[in-house]
Amino acid sequence: MDRDNHFDFFHYDKCDLCGECFYRCQYLKFNKKTAVEEMKKLIEGKPSKVLKKCISCNACNNFCPHGCRPYELITRRWHKRYRRNGLPVRAEYLMPSTTSNFRTDMVNRMSKREQELVETWYKTPPEGELVLYPGCNTLALPHLLDASFMEGVVIAGDWQHCCGEMFFRMGLYDEVKRTAEKLTGYYEDKSIGTMLFPCPACLNMFTNVLPEQFGAEFKFKTKYLGTYLLEKIEAGEIRIDREFNQKVTLHDSCHARILGEEVMEGARQILEYTGVEILEMELNKEEGLCCGIAAGANRYSPFDIVFSSFKELWQGQKTGAREFALYCGGCNITFNLCRWFFPTRQPIRHLLDYLKEACGESGYNPSQKRSKFMLFNILVKSFPRLLSNKTFWISRG
Ligand code: SF4
Ligand code: SF4
Structure with missing residues (x-):
């Protein structure tokens, strides 16, 4: 045994x-x-x-x-x-612990407004009744939170306080343990009522994985941003000015499946408020497929990620929907990267992109364009190391 x-x-x-x-x-x-x-x-x-x-x-x-x-x-x-x-050195540029990685390197590709947002979130102390933890994926696409419906929420976070989800998926338990200790120490003296999470992965790490399996202790409550927004829509505090009247399909994230109906159904309800009709994929919710990013955890192979992503993009394509919607920042980045190799006509849009536009705000969505630079950087910095036998440990001790 x-x-x-x-x-x-x-x-x-x-x-x-x-x-x-x-x-x-x-x-x-x-x-x-x-x-x-x-x-x-x-x-x-x-x-x-x-x-x-x-x-x-x-x-x-x-x-x-x-x-x-x-x-x-x-x-x-x-x-x-x-x-x-x-780990093989080809994985180094993709690790959140590497100072200059595929997400942090996006900052100099952002608009001035987005750079200011990231800078402000970096400097803002995480204190208040409602604090939002953006997580690495939303830091790479900060336009998602540049919306009037975020008024009254303190957004505070930086690349150094990553939730450790990627380590958990890869089985790098020593690194997850270090993450749990670091985050416990960081938030220990902060006065936070409820921490909101736009990304189901960060939410699951802070709510379940880090406290239950790795000994983290957080005094604040945790909540999915979608649940908060849904309550505001239902209370009439967020006004929908525009309805989309189109068919979209919806991808569920792996962590949302663990978190359950509150996240999966909540995302559907918000989308329906924006006027879209959801065409479910053949495999959806609990039985749904991964965006592909997790497939890199087994053999550290970029090809496994891309082929796994194709499977879910194909599921979306088969629904005949006009667009491909999702609500996880990590899935958003993965699909936008992989679709450069997959001939789908469906634009990929985050739930918050729909809500912003439905509230009459900017339809600015740099995800696809930014993924081009991201892909370029990955090809330049990771691919030449594909055949290398060299390995590294994130931290040893
Ligand atoms: S489903 Fe649960 S109980 Fe059944 S074999 Fe798997 S781990 Fe064991
Ligand atoms: S691929 Fe299958 S065995 Fe592996 S984590 Fe997913 S459900 Fe479990």
Whole structure:
């Protein structure tokens, strides 16, 4: 048995080997018998086909009827691999811990207004009844929060206080633990009532992963920005001036599946208030596919990310909808990057882009154009290192 208790989050005592987790996985394509056999192998610490095919979408945690956390049986193996081998250098430019990375390098491509926003959020102390944590992805696309409906909310955050989601997905548990300690220390003496999160990934990290699994302690409440906005729309405090009257399809994020209906249904309700008709994909909500970014966690392969992203873009295309909507900042960046290789006609738009425009505000959306520069930087700084055998550890100790 693979039981050294170190970062061991799987509930062995609750698992009845029903196989439901891997049977329902959209990527493994196992029948029930194989699902059970492969689960046994994982529990016993043996090689398993799951370790080769898993794209780290996290959905199996949702599928388990007993809350056993099968996903962490997989990522724990990657944690051990990282401890042993480190990461290939091609991944360095993509890590949030690298000072100059694919997201921070976008600042000098932003409009003056966006640069001022990032600078202001960086300097603003995170204190107040309602504080918003932008997270790395919204810092790379700050126009999303440049809206009248954000009045009364203190937006405060910087690249140094990343939520650690990327480390968690890759099984870099030592780095997640360090993130939990750093964030606990940073927010310890800050007076915050409720922290709002525009990104489901940051919300899940602060609400569930960091406190429950990595010992973080936060005194503030956490809330999805969409829930806050929906309450304001329903109270008549946000006025919708324009209705879109068009058909869109909607992509759900992996973390939203964990957070549940409040996030997934909340996003749908806001979109419907803007007048759009949602054409659901064949695989949606709990059974939906990942944007592709998590697929890089297994083999650190950019090709796995791109091909995985294509699968979901194709799902969207098949609905016949005019546009492809989403509500996670990370998915927004990934799809905009990958669509340069996929011939979809559907424009990709964030939920906040729709809401801003429906409120009569600017339709300025630099996501697609900015992703071109992002892709260029990744090609220049990561691709030449694709064949290198060199490795690195983010921090050792
Ligand atoms: S994390 Fe996703 S891809 Fe991996 S086994 Fe679980 S459901 Fe399947
Ligand atoms: S982890 Fe959950 S879903 Fe998977 S085999 Fe065990 S009990 Fe069944």
